[in-house]
Amino acid sequence: MTDLADLTIAQASAGLREGSFSSIDLLDSAERRAAVSEPHLHAYLTLDRDGARQAANAADRAIANGDSRPLVGIPIAVKDNMVTKGVETTAGSQILAGWKPPYDGTAVRRLRESGAVIVGKTNLDEFAMGSSTENSAYGPTRNPWNTDTVPGGSSGGSAAVVAVGSALGAFGSDTGGSIRQPASLTGTVGAKPTYGLVSRYGLIAFASSLDQIGPIARTVPDAATLLEAVVGWDALDATSYSGAVPALSRSLDTGVAGLRVGVVRELVGDGIEPDVLEATQATIERLAGAGADIVELSVPAIEYALSAYYLIAPAECSSNLARFDGVRYGLRVDGATTEEMMAKTRAEGFGPEVIRRILLGTYALSAGYYDAFYGQSQRVRTLLRRDFAAAYDQVDVLVSPTSPSTAFEIGSKTADPLTMYLSDICTIATNLAGDPAISVPVALGGDGLPIGFQIMAPALGEEVMFRVAAEVERSAGFTERAKLATSEVVAP
């Protein structure tokens, strides 16, 4: 018999409706999977056992009363930079150790309202700054495919729990690729929606103009289902989109015949590993085989995206993280004066990567440097939007690899931040443009680790994005599971 932890959300939801098992059974299996995998992975920072059990019991009662909504009773994990009422929320930082928020963020609230069972909070690079989850103040998360490698980041914990089955789905946040890159490295599906589609209220801000919450799941339809639960205008986020929400899952079965698919020339060349390029090429050929018109085209400003990103994101974070000062919550390290207290708290509370970015951002915004750095990067952003718009005049979606490589070894890039920053070379541009993008696993590399394929779409183009993603998933026939999720390790 299949372990319930290996079901997709769609399968689990069907089983609940049919009465084959209960929400409590699903939670038990997720927690059992966590019990065996966590000592190897460290993907969860907090398991909310009591809250989850209450929610699962409530879901079982609702199901008994005919509630058939797709997430009722489904065990879901959320990244620990998403604020959860009464449940410790640290953003992976020492400065928030022990902080129990007095409120739920909007996405979390909507998730609870959808009937989902929130299992726990997942590990991340501190304040979502990183691409490997090694920057967590609470220790790194490891990749369930090979525990010597990273799961990617910053949503590495969310990707790992989905890959291993200690939750059936998860939410992460994506500022420069933080959902898609870990999805790629763990053989899961990860989507970053259009900026503004999911409220940021209750997402601990890293870079406000780039941050978006999005789903990580085992399948494309599951990712669409998760996203549907949290999208839509929110009065508490002035940047949330007030128009009609795209029909995320309407065209999953439509196929790609007649769609124009653009291959981004800048993202299929130098710096991409041969295995990844090969898998990307094979996927493109399968799309062509399914009737898509393949066009190779250029988005020239992508060349400057990484530089612009590493000015904009640090600039915004230097201001966003100013509130962590020891005055009202979190860590406080005493000092002789208020200034000294604040300085000591921040010096001890923040890790080295966070401090590096705060310093970079403070510098970029300083009088006399603002125009050369922050001002210039905003101009690049405008240019990038224009280049993407021109590309979408010719094609319906753009495609590329998600990550230039498969999962890399723990510690292999920590010494050189620039090498680490290059992990996001394929994903960063869409955040700057505000557009949606999704990563779908398509193959294993020669190292036995998964390779993800990225589909980008114009703003609010989620319907066509999911449509192409579903075809990529079908045609890839990728059914491999992470080693840690297979019976040899998890069998009782």
Place this chain on the structure above:
Amino acid sequence: MTDWEAVIGLETHVELQTNSKMFCGCPVDFGDDPNTAVCPVCLALPGALPVPNEEAIEGILSIGDALGCTLTEHSLFYRKNYFYPDLPKNYQISQYTFPLCVDGRLEVDVDGEPTTVGITRVHMEEDTGKSTHVGEGGRIHGADHTLLDFNRAGVPLVEVVTEPDIRSPEQARAYGSELQRIVRALGVSDARLEEGSMRFDANISVRPVGTEVLGTRTEVKNVNSLRSMQRAIAFEIRRQIEVLEEGGSIHQETRHWDEASGITRPGRTKEESEDYRYFQDPDLLPLQVDEAWRERVVERRPELPAGKRARYNALGADPRTAELLVDAGDLAALFEAAVDQGADARTVGIWLTGEVVRYLRAEGVEVGDTALTAESLVELAAMTDDGDLSATAAKDVLAAVLAGEGTPRAVADDRDLLQISDRSAIESEVVAVLDQHPDELGRIRDGDTKPIGFLVGQVMRATGGKADPRLVQELIRSRASS
């Protein structure tokens, strides 16, 4: 000896009394216990986001409109970054380039000399919390500990910035009080300096008369009334002139007004100038104020103090009286109602700003607490116009009406104060008196006017003082010349 000229610009902060704070739903209420009017947003909890308050935007637009500003279609919110414990986010959401209102002006008048003060900009921002430093005389340095109250954090704050067009402490005060009147007339703030809902910072420099180059300026803060603003500016001008005349130079610095000793003192000197690292707030979209919204603001504009003053003058009020009435809402309402019903504006205005104000002050009551109505003012005015009451008697009657003794006519009757203005009744008394004093009558007829006063006195005595003395005199003269 050089003649010096002062150059003054004012920055005024006005707290708007909206239902909720600038970026969250917390009430704007200063009476509450500390840290009760707070939420995740105004406490800057992790994950919380600001959403602009439309009512506050309406408020600032009405101020900008009243000051003749251009209301801009697209404006931007910026973050002003600095660390301070009572600033929860450690940045203040404010405006920098592209504020909501630009290029306005305010006419002020000092002793009949009008001046136009240019308004550079009016922009929207949020207030900070309040720090209470315990120990060391309430100063942050060396304080034992500091208590923070965030009830005020996030209250909508409007900043009005003038051009350096002000030349004297008197003009500065006139500007301040006119701005205060305008803000109150708009109903957006009580604008009380002593409670901090209106705060002035003055940028002051001096230069030799006839020169164009601006001198080094200082910024004077901590004035708690319009009077102390005037005093502080006057002091600072004198101080700067003295320094310069002694060959010294002015340091650009912030100085605090010390009300008790009547001087300004330098604030803590910063070794380097603060870099606020302004950048557009990515949590807030550009603010769009479309034409329909701007038109709505103009349509809703109430009568402003300058308009009211002009209207009272046109009604015939004494200019000084008009000025006083503009500042006194409840008296102005009585004034308008009485004049509307036909009372003489000059007379009623003088009563209201003279007798009535004196009475109210002496009794420590508001006019609403008294029995005075527009109708009683109209009646009283009619009685004096008709000659039923002398000017002196009218004041006595007014005091009695205020004290609740009855209507003017009833009071005058009770106190037997009505003048006899019936011509035939007085004429018979005049005839009788003239008959009794033929010698005096003869002297008048010979051209000697001296006995007239004596004869008037005799008639007044005969009528118990109730005859209209002007009428008596007129009758004596006409009799003598017939």
